[in-house]
Amino acid sequence: MKKEIQELLNELNNLKKNTLMNMMRIQFVFLSPQLNILIAKMPINQKIFQPFGYLHGGAVMTLAESVGSSVSFINIKNERKKNFKIFSIEISANHVQSIRKGILFAKAQIFHKGNTLHFIQIHIYNEKKNIISFCKLTNIIIIKN
Template identity: 80%
Template sequence: MRKKIQKLLNELNDLKKNTLINKMQIQFIFLSPKLDMLIAKMPINHNLFQPFGYLHGGAILILSESVGSSISFINIKNEKKDNFNIFSIEVSANHVRSIKEGILFAKAQIFHKGKTLHFIQVHVYDEKKNIISFCKLTNIIIIPKK
């Protein structure tokens, strides 16, 4: 099981080449054996700041949507579906703490996994496990018609 998990994490990290996920330096670091939780990390740097010197909320949303969409991808792939697309159709965030430096972590958990819709909860926190934001996503799974 450990090899399967590592293979899936490697695949996620390979898929990010030439994408915004790569530009943001997001790295997928943990996947639960039940495939229901995925953790990613992202370093904070001055390129991600808003004008007042704090991390831009949009950067948090990019991290959240990236990890939330990826957990849906892993689950659909695990169901042996070959041809599918995943799109976030709704994302929202409550930012509860500002941050200027360090590494952000995002833990995505599926709390509803239907055939067409996945509801994902994402907690974004710092290195000391202080919560920064609570996010939620609704992902739609589309299987193209042949």
């Protein structure tokens, strides 16, 4: 099972080539054996700051949407093995702490996995496990004919 999990993480990390996720240096680092929890990390640097010198909320949202969409992708890929597309149709966040340096982590967990909709809860935190943001994401699954 460990080998399959590592292969899935490698696949996710390879899919991000030439994307915003690659530009922001997002890396997938953990996938639970049940495939319901995915963790990614992203280094903080000045390129993703807002004008006052803190991490931009949009960078947090990019990390949250990336890890949330990816956990849906892994679940659909392994269950249906059909051609499909995943789109995020709603995302919200509560930013509870600002941050200027270090590494940001995003832990995405599916709390509803329907045939068409997935509801994902994402916690964004720093290396000390201090919560930076709480996010909620809704993904729609569309089967291609």
